[in-house]
Amino acid sequence: MSLPSGVRPASTADGGWVGDFGRALRAEWTKLRTAGDMGRLLLLAVALTVAVGCGTAKAVKCPDVGCGQDVVRLALTGVTVGQAVIAVFAVLAVSGEYGTGMIRTTLAAVPNRTTVLTAKAAILTTVVLASGTAAVLASLLAGRYILPGNGFTEAHDYASLSLAEGPTLRAAVGSVLYLVLIALLGLGVATAVREAATAIGIVLGLLYLFPVVTRVVNDPEWQRHLQQISPMTAGLSIQATIHLDELPIGPWAGLGVLAVWAAAALLVGGLLLHRRDA
Amino acid sequence: MTATLTPHPSPPATRRAEWGGFLRTLHAEWTKFRTVRGWVLAMAGALLSTIVVGLLGTAAPAPGGRGADSASYPRGPGGEAVNDSFYFVHKTLTGDGTLTVPLRSLTGMADTGTTGKTVQSTQPWAKAGIIVKESLTQGSPYAAVMATGGHGVRMQYDYTRDAAGPSGMPSEESPRWLRLVRAGDSLTGFASTDGSHWTEVGHTKLPGLARTVQAGLFATSPEAKQDTAAGTGFNPAVATGTFDRPVLSGGWSEGAWRGTQVGGDAGTSGSYSNALKGGFAQTDGGGFTVTGAGDIAPVVGGPVMGVGFSVENFLVGTFAGLIVVIAVGTVFITGEYRRGLLRTTMAATPLRGRVLGAKALVAGGGAFAIGLVAAAITLPIGERSARGRGFLVFPVTSATEVRVMVGTGLLWAAAAVLALGVGALLRRSGTAVALVIASIVLPFLLAASGVLPPSVSEWLLRVTPAAGFAIQQTLPQYAQVLSVYEPSTGYYPLPPWAGLAVLCGYAALAFGLAVVRLRGRDV
Numbered sequence: 001m002s003l004p005s006g007v008r009p010a011s012t013a014d015g016g017w018v019g020d021f022g023r024a025l026r027a028e029w030t031k032l033r034t035a036g037d038m039g040r041l042l043l044l045a046v047a048l049t050v051a052v053g054c055g056t057a058k059a060v061k062c063p064d065v066g067c068g069q070d071v072v073r074l075a076l077t078g079v080t081v082g083q084a085v086i087a088v089f090a091v092l093a094v095s096g097e098y099g100t101g102m103i104r105t106t107l108a109a110v111p112n113r114t115t116v117l118t119a120k121a122a123i124l125t126t127v128v129l130a131s132g133t134a135a136v137l138a139s140l141l142a143g144r145y146i147l148p149g150n151g152f153t154e155a156h157d158y159a160s161l162s163l164a165e166g167p168t169l170r171a172a173v174g175s176v177l178y179l180v181l182i183a184l185l186g187l188g189v190a191t192a193v194r195e196a197a198t199a200i201g202i203v204l205g206l207l208y209l210f211p212v213v214t215r216v217v218n219d220p221e222w223q224r225h226l227q228q229i230s231p232m233t234a235g236l237s238i239q240a241t242i243h244l245d246e247l248p249i250g251p252w253a254g255l256g257v258l259a260v261w262a263a264a265a266l267l268v269g270g271l272l273l274h275r276r277d278a
Numbered sequence: 279m280t281a282t283l284t285p286h287p288s289p290p291a292t293r294r295a296e297w298g299g300f301l302r303t304l305h306a307e308w309t310k311f312r313t314v315r316g317w318v319l320a321m322a323g324a325l326l327s328t329i330v331v332g333l334l335g336t337a338a339p340a341p342g343g344r345g346a347d348s349a350s351y352p353r354g355p356g357g358e359a360v361n362d363s364f365y366f367v368h369k370t371l372t373g374d375g376t377l378t379v380p381l382r383s384l385t386g387m388a389d390t391g392t393t394g395k396t397v398q399s400t401q402p403w404a405k406a407g408i409i410v411k412e413s414l415t416q417g418s419p420y421a422a423v424m425a426t427g428g429h430g431v432r433m434q435y436d437y438t439r440d441a442a443g444p445s446g447m448p449s450e451e452s453p454r455w456l457r458l459v460r461a462g463d464s465l466t467g468f469a470s471t472d473g474s475h476w477t478e479v480g481h482t483k484l485p486g487l488a489r490t491v492q493a494g495l496f497a498t499s500p501e502a503k504q505d506t507a508a509g510t511g512f513n514p515a516v517a518t519g520t521f522d523r524p525v526l527s528g529g530w531s532e533g534a535w536r537g538t539q540v541g542g543d544a545g546t547s548g549s550y551s552n553a554l555k556g557g558f559a560q561t562d563g564g565g566f567t568v569t570g571a572g573d574i575a576p577v578v579g580g581p582v583m584g585v586g587f588s589v590e591n592f593l594v595g596t597f598a599g600l601i602v603v604i605a606v607g608t609v610f611i612t613g614e615y616r617r618g619l620l621r622t623t624m625a626a627t628p629l630r631g632r633v634l635g636a637k638a639l640v641a642g643g644g645a646f647a648i649g650l651v652a653a654a655i656t657l658p659i660g661e662r663s664a665r666g667r668g669f670l671v672f673p674v675t676s677a678t679e680v681r682v683m684v685g686t687g688l689l690w691a692a693a694a695v696l697a698l699g700v701g702a703l704l705r706r707s708g709t710a711v712a713l714v715i716a717s718i719v720l721p722f723l724l725a726a727s728g729v730l731p732p733s734v735s736e737w738l739l740r741v742t743p744a745a746g747f748a749i750q751q752t753l754p755q756y757a758q759v760l761s762v763y764e765p766s767t768g769y770y771p772l773p774p775w776a777g778l779a780v781l782c783g784y785a786a787l788a789f790g791l792a793v794v795r796l797r798g799r800d801v
Contacts, residue, residue: 037706037709041709056729056730059730059731059734060729060730060731061731073729074729077724077729080720080723080724081716081720081724084712084715084716084720085712087712088708088709088712091708092706092708092709095708096708099616099707195609195707196706196707196708196711197605197608197609197612197707197708197710197711198605199708200605200707200708200711200712200715201601201602201604201605201711201715204601204711204712204715204716204719205598205601208597208715208719208720208723209331209597209598209601211723211727212594212597212719212722212723212726213331213334213335213594213597215594215726216335216336216587216591216594217335217336217338218336218338218585218587218669219338219339222338
């Protein structure tokens with residue numbers, strides 16, 4: 001080997017966590033990079049997000065002053081669809097290994113469960129950060145070109161979409177973080193339940209059931225509470241740029257709610273991973 | 279070589295053998311399904327989550343602390359929920375009789391939404407005219423001929439029926455003469471622009487109409503619908519009809535005209551405000567001005583429904599159960615790929631179509647049974663509990679209720695077969711589950727959220743698998759009642775069975791493609 005003879009034993013012998021973690025990271029990256037559909041799934045996530053965003057921006061018109069539409073939110077509507085693909089992506093990163101039995105090799109190579117889970121989380125975060133940024137920027141760019149044609153112009157009190165605006169920047173950065181948190185939620189759930197179908201069912205159920213149930217709740221107070229704990233509704237409040245005081249929960253607090261969901265899922269997943277064999 | 283010796287093998291025997299083969303495959307699939315504990319538990323979970331989510335979702339306490347069972351919609355002669363609120367200037371009519379009256383004007387006032395400000399505005403379905411009504415009780419049979427704010431002269435009867443007459447609004451220069459004739463159980467409405475040349479607006483029989491009825495002049499107006507770019511709002515509004523002296527013939531009582539607000543208030547589709555009140559006044563020449571709010575019409579969904587539940591609201595848990603059913607339906611086939619069981623299955627039954635057919639029958643049948651039971655349990659409990667807390671519950675006929683229950687089962691069956699087909703095509707459970715859930719639930723969410731314009735939302739609910747939820751719609755739609763008939767208020771663009779057919783089409787397509795693909799490859 002071309003490596004200096006001292007390097008390899010040094011990192012393993014003293015159990016150097018950083019060295020182990022570095023190798024675990026590389027292993028996870030290799031698996032993710034080379035396992036069949038992963039690249040295509042990410043492309044699909046980006047494409048769907050941008051396509052749905054464009055479709056929404058094309059469909060919604062502003063005939064007059066006072067449309068009450070949040071243009072940033074409109075342009076980023078695709079995130080509600082793209083998140084499903086991101087969730088699949090994250091779930092498959094774990095469940096795929098259980099499906100093929102790869103997980104046994106993974107855990108034999110890196111017996112420390114925390115290291116494995118952290119490495120997976122780190123790789124997922126990086127990858128989703130990159131693709132999420134691409135999706136969000138492309139959606140906003142598309143909105144910037146499409147929306148003025150539908151009447152969202154200066155004459156109707158709408159400025160052109162620009163990241164120089166504080167709220168728009170917050171919505172953009174927040175949407176990327178939202179997608180990352182969705183991936184971590186998927187990772188946690190998949191680690192806990194192992195089986196892909198179950199994990200996807202749970203994640204999508206968590207995301208989509210709250211808004212469906214909220215629709216039929218008659219009591220405004222209950223409705224608000226449901227929206228405050230719903231990972232999707234609360235999390236997506238990060239996209240709001242107008243009428244912030246009417247939101248059931250503030251933008252960053254809402255993203256925090258999703259972060260709590262993701263952290264809880266990771267914690268449960270991590271504990272279960274520690275307790276069982278593979 | 280016995281086969282070659284019988285050139286015409288008896289077809290019934292072959293068919294019987296095929297049938298026996300299919301039954302054996304079906305039995306094998308059923309055994310696989312019921313012996314995997316996770317799936318049985320999951321199906322039980324689907325049942326339970328549908329009930330629990332449905333009941334929790336509709337568990338909010340009633341506003342204003344209304345007493346138990348105090349609230350229900352008045353029912354029309356056909357059993358439908360109706361609004362029956364108007365200002366009525368009436369006398370008793372015994373036996374046959376005719377009322378003829380010129381209507382000088384129909385005007386309206388509406389609240390602008392900002393405190394206390396009112397503007398002159400006549401609602402398109404504001405009404406003033408002549409009505410014959412069995413009693414002052416809400417929901418009693420009636421027939422009326424009237425001028426409306428935007429739809430000309432109409433003859434309406436028994437809440438849901440509406441016939442068009444001459445168009446145009448009455449004015450001081452060109453009043454509308456209206457006439458309503460009662461002869462036995464037959465009622466006929468006429469209109470005229472000069473008081474001498476009459477055209478028939480409509481004719482109906484109200485079988486069993488009491489001999490003694492209340493008849494006279496009325497005015498009413500539903501709330502003012504305001505479409506702004508930000509959404510739709512409804513504000514209090516009243517209508518005022520200015521009548522000349524009514525001319526009576528027949529068995530009218532001798533007493534004075536009396537004024538009554540039928541229903542006590544303006545119902546769910548109309549409302550008074552501090553500035554807009556109902557009442558009547560007699561003018562010098564013996565005429566009347568009558569002002570009222572409310573409507574005489576069936577109740578529809580949307581904001582005009584008031585604080586209440588429709589039957590489909592109790593079935594909101596369908597979504598939770600559906601997600602479980604989709605997951606099970608997918609794993610029913612992808613699980614066999616993962617464990618290699620499919621090789622055994624295909625070795626035992628080499629016919630791909632037969633295996634998939636048996637699987638579809640087991641998964642679909644199971645999903646149908648669980649969905650049906652879930653709906654049949656949730657509906658009565660939800661309705662009773664909501665009524666008990668003082669909520670209005672939109673009444674439906676038993677036939678509709680059965681349609682919703684069976685439809686929920688079919689919805690689940692179609693989703694299970696769709697999931698099975700997609701699972702067989704993709705062979706990867708995660709991707710397949712996500713694809714099916716997203717294709718059924720996401721279009722519904724996007725359409726119902728109200729972000730998209732109604733036309734786009736309606737197209738989403740026509741062409742995506744989410745169209746299937748139309749089978750649960752019970753809210754009716756009437757041209758003569760203004761509301762918001764959009765996905766965001768629970769209205770699907772397709773009729774119930776057509777919507778379900780769209781979902782079934784997707785399921786059949788996925789199933790067919792899966793059979794073709796499976797025939798083309800090893801396993």
